[in-house]
Amino acid sequence: MASAANANLNAVRETMDVLLEISRLLNTGLDMESLSICVRLCEQGINPEALSAVIKELRKASESLKASENSTN
Amino acid sequence: MATLDQKSPNVLLQSLCCRITGKSEAEVAHQFQYAVRVIGNNYAPTIERDEFLVSEKIKKELLKQRREADAALFSDLHRKLQTQGVLKHRWSVLYLMLSLSEDPRKPSSRAGNYSALFPQALPRDAHSTPFYCTRPQSLALGYGDRTTGLSASVGTSGISSLGVYTLNGPTPTPQSLLAGQPPQSAAGGGQLLGSRLAWALPVSSSPSSALAPPTTRPLLGPPVPCTRVVRPRRDGDATGEVSEAALVRDILYVFQGIDGKFIKMNAQDNCYKIDSKVVLCKSLRDTSSRLAELGWLHNKVRKYTDARSLDRAFGLVGQSFCASLHQELKEYYRLLSVLHSQLQVEDDQGVNMCTESNLTLRRLLVWMYDPKVRLKTLAALVDFCQGRKGGELASAVHAYGKTGDPQMRALVQHILCLVSHPILNFLYRWIYDGELEDTYHEFFVASDPNVKTDRLWHDKYSLRKSMIPSFITMDQARKVLLIGKSINFLHQVCHDRTPPSKITPASKSADTPKDAAELLSDLEGAFQEKIDTAYFDTSKYLLDVLNHNYLLLEHLQAMRRYLLLGQGDFIRHLMDLLKPELARPATTLYQHNLTGILETAVRATNAQFDNAEILKRLDVRLLEVSPGDTGWDVFSLDYHVDGPIATVFTRECMGHYLRVFNFLWRAKRMEYTLTDIWKGQMCNAKLLKTMPELSGVLHQCHILASEMVHFIHQMQYYITFEVLECSWDELWNKVQQAQDLDHIIAAHEVFLDTIISRCLLDNNSRSLLNQLRAIFDQIIEFQSAQDSLYRSALEELSLRLKYEEKKQQREEEGQWGVTAEQEAEEKKRIQEFQETIPKMRSQLRILTHFYQSIVQQFLVLLMTSSDESLRFLSFRLDFNEHYRAREPRLRASLGATRGRRLSNI
Numbered sequence: 001m002a003s004a005a006n007a008n009l010n011a012v013r014e015t016m017d018v019l020l021e022i023s024r025l026l027n028t029g030l031d032m033e034s035l036s037i038c039v040r041l042c043e044q045g046i047n048p049e050a051l052s053a054v055i056k057e058l059r060k061a062s063e064s065l066k067a068s069e070n071s072t073n
Numbered sequence: 074m075a076t077l078d079q080k081s082p083n084v085l086l087q088s089l090c091c092r093i094t095g096k097s098e099a100e101v102a103h104q105f106q107y108a109v110r111v112i113g114n115n116y117a118p119t120i121e122r123d124e125f126l127v128s129e130k131i132k133k134e135l136l137k138q139r140r141e142a143d144a145a146l147f148s149d150l151h152r153k154l155q156t157q158g159v160l161k162h163r164w165s166v167l168y169l170m171l172s173l174s175e176d177p178r179k180p181s182s183r184a185g186n187y188s189a190l191f192p193q194a195l196p197r198d199a200h201s202t203p204f205y206c207t208r209p210q211s212l213a214l215g216y217g218d219r220t221t222g223l224s225a226s227v228g229t230s231g232i233s234s235l236g237v238y239t240l241n242g243p244t245p246t247p248q249s250l251l252a253g254q255p256p257q258s259a260a261g262g263g264q265l266l267g268s269r270l271a272w273a274l275p276v277s278s279s280p281s282s283a284l285a286p287p288t289t290r291p292l293l294g295p296p297v298p299c300t301r302v303v304r305p306r307r308d309g310d311a312t313g314e315v316s317e318a319a320l321v322r323d324i325l326y327v328f329q330g331i332d333g334k335f336i337k338m339n340a341q342d343n344c345y346k347i348d349s350k351v352v353l354c355k356s357l358r359d360t361s362s363r364l365a366e367l368g369w370l371h372n373k374v375r376k377y378t379d380a381r382s383l384d385r386a387f388g389l390v391g392q393s394f395c396a397s398l399h400q401e402l403k404e405y406y407r408l409l410s411v412l413h414s415q416l417q418v419e420d421d422q423g424v425n426m427c428t429e430s431n432l433t434l435r436r437l438l439v440w441m442y443d444p445k446v447r448l449k450t451l452a453a454l455v456d457f458c459q460g461r462k463g464g465e466l467a468s469a470v471h472a473y474g475k476t477g478d479p480q481m482r483a484l485v486q487h488i489l490c491l492v493s494h495p496i497l498n499f500l501y502r503w504i505y506d507g508e509l510e511d512t513y514h515e516f517f518v519a520s521d522p523n524v525k526t527d528r529l530w531h532d533k534y535s536l537r538k539s540m541i542p543s544f545i546t547m548d549q550a551r552k553v554l555l556i557g558k559s560i561n562f563l564h565q566v567c568h569d570r571t572p573p574s575k576i577t578p579a580s581k582s583a584d585t586p587k588d589a590a591e592l593l594s595d596l597e598g599a600f601q602e603k604i605d606t607a608y609f610d611t612s613k614y615l616l617d618v619l620n621h622n623y624l625l626l627e628h629l630q631a632m633r634r635y636l637l638l639g640q641g642d643f644i645r646h647l648m649d650l651l652k653p654e655l656a657r658p659a660t661t662l663y664q665h666n667l668t669g670i671l672e673t674a675v676r677a678t679n680a681q682f683d684n685a686e687i688l689k690r691l692d693v694r695l696l697e698v699s700p701g702d703t704g705w706d707v708f709s710l711d712y713h714v715d716g717p718i719a720t721v722f723t724r725e726c727m728g729h730y731l732r733v734f735n736f737l738w739r740a741k742r743m744e745y746t747l748t749d750i751w752k753g754q755m756c757n758a759k760l761l762k763t764m765p766e767l768s769g770v771l772h773q774c775h776i777l778a779s780e781m782v783h784f785i786h787q788m789q790y791y792i793t794f795e796v797l798e799c800s801w802d803e804l805w806n807k808v809q810q811a812q813d814l815d816h817i818i819a820a821h822e823v824f825l826d827t828i829i830s831r832c833l834l835d836n837n838s839r840s841l842l843n844q845l846r847a848i849f850d851q852i853i854e855f856q857s858a859q860d861s862l863y864r865s866a867l868e869e870l871s872l873r874l875k876y877e878e879k880k881q882q883r884e885e886e887g888q889w890g891v892t893a894e895q896e897a898e899e900k901k902r903i904q905e906f907q908e909t910i911p912k913m914r915s916q917l918r919i920l921t922h923f924y925q926s927i928v929q930q931f932l933v934l935l936m937t938s939s940d941e942s943l944r945f946l947s948f949r950l951d952f953n954e955h956y957r958a959r960e961p962r963l964r965a966s967l968g969a970t971r972g973r974r975l976s977n978i
Contacts, residue, residue, distance in 0.1 A: 015159040018150050019166060025143050025150070026131065026174035037089045042165035044082050046112060052172030054086075054108040055093060061104055062094035 029059075083109060124164035131171050315351050320361050321432050322416060327368035328409055328441075330375060336365050344369055360434040367441060370448040371405065374398055377455040388513030389495035390463050394470070397491040401451055401484075405444055412437075443480075450481050454488070463515025464540030467493050471543045496542060504553055504607045507560030517541040518554050526565050530720045530814065534558050549601065552608045555813055559615045562814070567618055567717050612813035619814070623717045624686060629808065629821070631687040632722070635710055636730045637797055637828075638737045640680055647674040648745055655704030659695070662704050667693040671710075690714070696735075705742055710734055721818055729825045736832050740792060743785050743849050746856050750778050757863055760870060766907050767866055773917045774859055777924065781852050784928065787949045788845075795942045796831040800824050831942065841938070844931040851924040858920060862913050869906045929960040936963065 016036060023030050030038060038055070042048055086108050090101040098105075128151050135144035154163060315335055323333030327345050332338055335353075339346040345365035347358055381387050382395045416432055450473070458469045470492050474485040499516040502508045509520050517540040524533040534554060541550045563569040619625040634640040650670045654662065671693050675681055680688065694711035709731060714722040722730075754775060761767050807820035829835050833842040876899055880890040891899070928950070935947035950956075957963045 011157050011159050015154060015157045018154050018157070019170075022147060022150050022154075022167070023170050025135070025147055026170050028170045028173035030170075030173065031092075034089060034092045037085050037092065038169055039160070039166050041082055041085050041089070042162050042169060043160060044085075045162065046082060046165075048165045048169040048172065050112045050114070052169050054111050055089070055173060057107065057111075058090055058093040058104055062096070065094065065096075 030055075082112070086112065122164055124167065127164050127167045127171060131167065131174075134171070134174065315353055315357075317357060317434055318419075318432075320353075320357060321434060321437065324361055324364050324434070324437060325409065325412055325416065327365050328371065328412075329406075330368050330372040336361060336368075338372075357434060360438055364434065364437055364441060367445050367448060370445070370452045371402070373452045374402060374448065374455055377459075378402070386513060388462050388515045390466050390492055390515045393491045393495055394458065394466055394488070397488040398451060398455070400491075401447065401488075405448065408440075408444060412440075446481070447484055450484055454485070463513065464496060464517050464537070464542045467496055467542040467544075493542065493544070500553060503557040504560075504604070504611075507557045507564060509557070515540060517545075517550055518557060527719060529566055530558065530562055530818075531723070534561070549604055552604050555815060556604070556607050556611045559611045559814065562717075562720070563615055563618060566720065567615075567623070569618055569622075571614070609812070615814055616811065616817075619717060624684070625718055625721060625817070626808065627684055627687060628714070628718050628722070629804075631683070631690075632712060632730060633797075633801055634680075634683075635691055636712055636734045637801075638734075638741060639797070640678070643674060643678040643680040644741065646678050647671065648741065650674055651704070651708065652745075655708055657704055659698040659702035659704055659707045662695060662707070664693055664695055667695070667708070694731075705739075708738070710738075720814070721821055726821065726825060729829055732834050733825075733828055733832055736834055737792065739849060740785070740788060743852050744789055746852060747778065747782050747785055750856055750859060751782065753859065753863055754778060757867070761866055763873075764866065764870060766910055770862065770910055770913050770917065773914065773921070774862070777855060777917065777921050778859075780928075781855065781924070784848065784950060785852070787946065790949070791942070791946045792832065795946070796828060800827045800831070803827075831940070838938070841931065841934050841943075844927055844934060847927045848924070848931065851920065851927060855920055855924070858913075858916060862917075865906070865909065869903075872902065925956070925959065929956050929963060932956055933960070933962050 016032070016039070019039060020032060020035060023035055028035075034055075038051065041051055087098060087101070087105050090105045090108060091098055094101050094104060128148070131147060132144045135141075135147060151167075154160070160166060320335065323336050326333045327336045332345075335348050335351045336345050337348060338344075345362070345368050347353065347361060347365075378395045378398045381391055382399075384391075387395075412432065419431060454470065454473055457473065458466050461469050467489065470485060470489045474482055474489055476482055476485070496516065499509075499511060502510060503516070503518060509516070509518060511518075514537070517537045519535050519537045521533055521535070534557065536550055536554055541547070545553075563571070616625075635643075638644045647670070650673060651667070654666065654670065671691065675688060675691070690713040692711040692713060694709045696707045696709055698707055712722075712727070712730070714727065754771075758771070761771060801824070804820050804824040807823075808817050811817045811820065830838070833845065876891075884890045932947050932951055935943050935950075938944060951963070
């Protein structure tokens with residue numbers, strides 16, 4: 001997979017662009033870097049359901065963290 | 074960054090965590106752990122891996138949001154993606170994005186819409202809908218497997234802690250700022266996602282109201298805090314009331330012990346309560362609080378199993394109790410999952426369809442009635458079993474099975490089966506193999522590892538009373554203890570290595586809980602029979618081994634013959650042989666001499682035909698010498714016991730035998746002495762006829778001697794027949810009928826106790842024994858007095874005869890028989906001798922008097938004794954009321970009984 005990616009760096013970039021576009025369309029809230037991590041995880045066969053649950057949870061956690069920081073400030 | 078290199082999922086996950094939370098690796102450790110756990114638990118996706126299906130769903134979603142242009146754009150992009158072919162798991166990526174997608178127009182309604190996204194997918198398989206998978210806390214419902222349920226519950230706690238954290242923290246300021254941002258922005262999306270997720274978790278009202286985006290939902294009524302979250306589900310509901318459907322959904326979470334939106338755990342009252350701020354009609358409020366009790370019950374049971382299932386010291390019985398509780402909970406979860414899927418179907422079908430087959434609180438109330446009763450029983454059981462383990466726990470469960478409700482009985486019976494299974498396993502291991510593998514002290518047989526094999530039977534094993542399950546009777550428990558003890562005794566003491574299957578042919582242990590169930594249902598029948606068979610077989614085998622290999626019964630008889638003087642010829646001969654030795658002071662005796670004499674006695678009498686094994690054990694023992702003792706005082710026979718028979722003839726038993734032997738030996742010696750006295754009297758009577766001056770003294774001697782002979786004969790009769798033979802007969806009968814070794818030991822102990830007390834050797838009859846000793850002493854004294862009397866008399870007699878002979882001889886020689894001088898001398902000597910006679914008489918009188926006073930005192934004590942046989946002895950001793958005539962005290966007591974008897978006649 002890695003060799004194929006190296007050979008077709010362009011194709012990969014394009015794919016990522018497409019994915020980013022879809023992501024934007026669907027309003028997933030993922031930026032380029034997180035999306036690329038997610039894609040890599042998915043490519044490794046990770047269960048997308050679980051992954052999405054994790055991401056949501058993480059967002060909630062960070063949000064609450066931010067909120068608590070704000071409240072303490 | 075765009076390169077799709079192969080990093081490990083964990084590394085990727087960690088960077089993802091950092092990226093999303095915007096923190097360093099160290100700070101996100103907690104979240105990272107959580108993520109790894111969730112991912113690890115859901116490795117196999119539950120949805121179909123169909124790219125087309127996912128893309129169609131995405132299009133449908135976009136269309137629903139009235140974004141036709143975007144949908145067209147998406148299919149364009151999707152096609153591009155397909156042509157590039159860089160990705161292998163396109164569906165996966167798409168699915169992920171779909172899951173994360175946010176409707177930009179109505180962000181707060183995501184929850185409702187989201188679940189409605191898959192109208193086709195949901196009914197397909199109610200147990201594995203993706204719906205559950207996006208909310209890990211409900212995973213326990215999705216999987217029947219218990220382990221998955223457990224791990225998911227770990228995930229649940231992680232989420233709820235996060236959720237609580239989220240909700241307690243926020244202040245209105247940042248949220249209102251965020252809410253004011255355009256909904257399309259990524260930050261706003263994230264924020265909204267968080268709030269969306271939170272709907273399934275405990276939500277406190279203030280932050281959620283702050284989160285409410287101002288742009289959406291013109292239909293929203295006055296800001297009743299919770300309505301926002303309900304609204305998306307029932308759009309038509311314009312009042313501030315919470316709809317029933319929302320409550321149903323809430324209740325389903327409460328059933329699992331998770332706080333709902335409206336119904337929350339109230340820490341003060343320790344129950345689930347509906348938020349008092351929620352506007353709700355009374356009937357719904359009542360119904361839901363009745364339903365909410367299930368959640369409380371569930372929590373109670375769950376808490377118990379969670380706390381105990383990892384505690385190894387809780388023991389096997391406790392573990393099976395937890396397992397059975399888990400089983401019940403699993404059933405409960407299964408039901409909940411069905412309810413959930415039902416709810417899901419309704420959601421998918423939309424508001425319009427929900428008329429007939431809809432889930433309502435009333436329906437739930439009916440459906441959940443049985444589970445509630447079950448859970449109630451479980452919770453009560455858990456309460457009752459708190460702090461118990463092992464057999465005690467089984468007893469507690471068993472106590473709960475005594476109910477009239479057949480359903481409850483079946484439930485408790487089922488739990489009891491599981492709980493008692495380890496106990497029954499212990500039991501079978503114990504009664505068939507004699508092995509005790511009870512690491513956590515749960516079984517009712519306890520073993521003391523400090524006890525050595527010689528006390529194995531008596532001290533090593535004991536019953537742990539608190540651990541006897543109530544369905545096993547005390548009698549059964551004792552038998553069980555005995556069976557295993559017998560097997561261990563055979564192995565360790567008798568060194569008998571017969572396999573257990575030969576001892577008890579029916580030794581088949583119950584391995585499955587089903588067998589245990591059968592046994593439990595038939596405790597009086599099959600179980601009792603099983604124990605009884607094992608008991609009979611094992612005990613019988615043990616007794617056989619003891620009797621045949623270790624000659625237990627022969628040893629018992631040998632005790633009677635040698636230590637209790639049953640072998641008359643041997644004892645008599647031994648006494649004959651020993652007499653010269655024993656008359657000497659005790660300090661001059663040597664054991665080896667006496668042992669030699671013993672062997673001679675054995676060889677000369679019928680004892681020689683006895684078993685060599687028994688004769689080998691017979692030995693002489695000299696007691697501790699105190700100054701002035703003669704051999705008679707210290708001599709004793711001994712019998713060596715060791716190995717298995719020492720369990721019956723313990724050290725204490727041998728001590729008792731020794732005491733009895735000494736008493737009997739003394740009494741025997743008196744008989745022997747009196748025989749000597751009588752012999753002397755008979756031999757000398759004729760000789761001394763020529764000395765008329767002695768007749769008075771001799772008469773006195775004869776009277777006293779016959780008095781003593783009568784006394785000793787009666788005593789010997791009493792000891793031999795009333796005491797020894799009677800007790801022996803009793804013992805022998807009991808031993809013949811004994812079913813186990815304990816019976817023999819008990820019978821033997823009873824035998825010894827009877828002998829000891831009847832032979833006046835126990836503490837109560839110490840005064841009697843002292844009198845008896847005094848009587849024996851008098852007999853000895855009399856013997857010596859009579860001996861000296863005869864000696865002087867015979868001396869005198871021989872002198873006189875010599876004098877006469879001399880006289881005759883001289884007459885034959887033709888001389889004068891005696892000179893005057895000689896005659897005077899002879900007369901003087903006779904005179905002197907005759908002067909000693911009154912002295913002898915007075916000595917004898919004193920002896921007689923003393924003897925009689927002791928006998929009288931002895932009789933008085935006998936009369937007042939509580940033992941009937943001793944009272945009878947007193948009648949025998951005083952059959953002609955000789956002593957009664959002399960002793961006023963005897964007259965009083967004897968008169969009382971005899972007078973009555975006379976009046977009866």
